[in-house]
Amino acid sequence: MMIVEYHRLRPKELVQRRQAMPVAYVGLGILEWHSLHNPLGLDGLKANGIALHLAAQLGGLVMPPLYWGDNRQEICELVFDPAVSPWLPEGTEDHTGAIMAAMEADKTAYRADADRSQANGGWRLWQELVVHMLFQIETLGFKLIVPIPGHYPLIGPLNQAVTTYYEKGGTAEIFVLTDMMYSETGDAGDHAAAFETSVMMAIEPHLVKLDELGEDTDVAPIGVLGEDPRTAASQAFGEKILAKMTELVRERVQQFNEEKRK
Template sequence: MSFPESPEVRYQMLRPAQIVARREACPAAYIPLGNVEWHGVQNPLGADTLQAEGIAIRAAQKGGGLVMPPLWYFAPDHEMTGYIERGRDAIAREMHLPPENFMLTNDPAQVRTANERYQQMLVDMLLLAETLGFSVGILVAGHYPLIAHAIAAVIQFATLRSHDPARTRRPGLDLIPWACCEPVLRYQLENLAHVGDHGGYWETSNVMAMYPQTVDLAALGPAGEPQVGIGGSRPPHEANAADGRQHIEACADLMIREVKVRIEHPDWFRHAAFTMAQGKWKQDAV
């Protein structure tokens, strides 16, 4: 990783005393979410999860807290980026797989079951963060569609806690959940409408900033020609690590502000109706 490797903030890489010290200084747990999915011939298939983890690492390094092990998987049979669906045949050829493997299901029961299973897993991860002594749990969605599931899990968790009689018996059961996603967060807080893409300039720049050894721009077809399974306002040929670092730092800074206000004013966000409120740190009272 090209970002600073120190301080180490990944939960699984630290000894107990190191975890306690960081948690007591800033009781925030970042939980990266993503998948393994085509992001162009130039990018690793784990690009979404790598971005979520990288942004979380920078937020924890700069603002405190710890980064939990990422959750990589989500049921692919009913939810994938439209660029992949449209480029199904070409992607299948590149992956030496039959195109049928990339067809979306239209079975409502299967979709509902997959959604419920995934959202419950996210709730369980928030419960684990709470058990481990954190006051704020942040679901960081690298694959953009996962923000909907992350928000659903946040609302479920907040509702569970507000109606849980055990909370009055165990004061430690008071984690504030929150979910974020780079393009959504920057649009809502900075009014930036052209953040993010699918394997284009934006995401390729991000991955280059984090894991430059995994990106090969030379693998791309000629500039100006259609690229398989890629979408965005700028082509991946324009990607560069410097811009990626700026993207990541800007998003991490916003996340730090949101986490700080939740640690300092947990009662503002405890009710399920307000737990996803963002930008309260902009108010003069904060």
């Protein structure tokens, strides 16, 4: 079985794969509710699974995913309340109470953690960690880095971290791969609904349990934004998403290789 993860390779194996394709993929996720049918680490599992697929198909290596350091103010355990988040689709019910009940968690503790995170600068720590990570990957000899943000609120802070990386002298090419790129209109992606669930069904199907949602589709799943996964998610859809992501990165890698030859 081909090993594509940096931390599992011995030096000789690393050098061989890096010389063949000096591309590093890194999944970025957080720990957050993704309804009853999905794992709590879906964002990072999804991003890392895409990274593994890309490395197997295109070459390059996968760096360990990042789960820590995010702004705990912006997690669905707290924001799935229309009173808190006016951007939620019209008619969205307050799911935060049901989420806390299912998790047997204390919302007061979550709120305190969010306040602490905000007091420490919101995304500041995470951005600093990502900048550090990009420089470390560059130091390890990679020329093209493909960060894959699995949690959508990561995208803005990630873009700022990339800007800071370049301002501080970073030299590696950065290509941020997002779920939104699946659609030409940029409206792809969801939260624990058909899109994310389908990707999980394609990369780690044993972690998805749709029957946890029940059979009554008139009862909306807790903490889901998007098409009902019971009727719209499938492994085939997930594989289609992976294929599109692969083509997007293949085009960028080809462009990168052509630029190197100039």
